[in-house]
Each structure stands twice: as C-alpha cells, then as structure tokens.
Amino acid sequence: MDAVVKNFPQLDFKSDRPSQQEAEDAVRVLLRWAGDDPTREGLVDTPTRVAKAYRELFAGYDMDPEDVLGRTFEEVAGYDDMVVVKDIPFFSHCEHHMVPIVGKAHIAYLPNGRVLGLSKVARVVEIYGRRLQTQEAMTAQIATAIDETLRPRGVAIMIEAEHMCMAMRGVQKQGSTTLTTTFTGSFKVDPAEQVRFMTMVRGR
Known part of the structure; x- marks a missing residue:
C-alpha cells in the first residue's frame, strides 16, 4: 500500500x-x-x-485502509456490473490552512469476482478524510486503495466539496464547490463507462 x-x-x-x-x-x-x-x-x-x-x-492517521478493505465476498451469484455507493458525506481539513473541507464522495467499481461490504466503501472515505488533505490527493488515494486491495476491473471516484479556506478567508466565496474525479481500469479506457457512472451519480 x-x-x-x-x-x-x-x-x-x-x-x-x-x-x-x-x-x-x-x-x-x-x-x-x-x-x-x-x-x-x-x-x-x-x-x-x-x-x-x-x-x-485526525484519527485517519491511525487507520489502515487494508484493514478495512481486506474482507471481501465472492458469493455474488455472477454479478459483475457496476456497484455504486453515492452521496457519502465526509469532512476533512485542508493541509494548507487546517480549516474544514465538507463534501460528498461517490464511488463505483466493476467487480472482478469479489465485492466489498458497502460500509467498507464509506469507511475508506472516512480514513482518508480524517487526515490533513487536498481534495485531489484524497480522490486519488481512495481510488488507489480500492484498486490495489479489491483488484476490480475498474474504479471511479467523484468528490464534490466546499472548502472553508475559500469560504472563510481569502476570496471568501461561500457556496463554491470543487469537483474532482479519478478513473482506473475499464473506467479510464472506456468513456461510455464514465458517462454511465456520472449518470448514475447524478440520478438522471
């Protein structure tokens, strides 16, 4: 890891x-x-x-994502389509100013014979959220943790969050949202899978 x-x-x-x-x-x-x-x-x-x-x-520094993601399930009755867990609320802290980041994470993966317990997906978000962060790094870290542990056919991550370092200080623009995405495997090479993920996340 x-x-x-x-x-x-x-x-x-x-x-x-x-x-x-x-x-x-x-x-x-x-x-x-x-x-x-x-x-x-x-x-x-x-x-x-x-x-x-x-x-x-900042309890995330004492947590190991491998411990959370290590247990998977193989009895999936042949299911191999996209698994999406969306609207996972999280809070983190900007590593530059140590003020809050508040947002939601949307995570999908394409199983390769094994699936995760749904609560484990949310726990991974919590682990990386409870550290000093940048949103870009957090997005990539969650994708890498799931990709390396579960070995799915692909992982898709979208994080949307408001940064209090923009809302409370500096330009002081309340309500501004930052959006980041990361795709691996089939999601990275197939734009149609990216569109399907985005459609499922947005609910249209």
Missing part, C-alpha cells in the same frame, strides 16, 4: 508524536497569538478539548 500512503509518512508514535501536555501547551500559545487570554474562565479547558478533538478529527 506504499502508493496509497506515500504522501502521508507514518509517525513513529512512541518517539515522534508530542505528548498530550505539549499539544495543550501549543493550543495555549495559539490562543495567546490570536489575542485572547488562555487563563480566562471560558478558555481554561479549551486546550484539553482541542487536543481531544484533534485525536478524533
């Missing part, structure tokens, strides 16, 4: 990950830098809450 995680070097958590106290101290520094007083009543417990929240928001 090196191709999947190469943009996310794994920490040696025992030696490299800061302690809880160090994380909380860093939050206090940021609160002071923002212009507030971390000792005032409303902020006294904020560093602890933020550190706890970060553990949850």
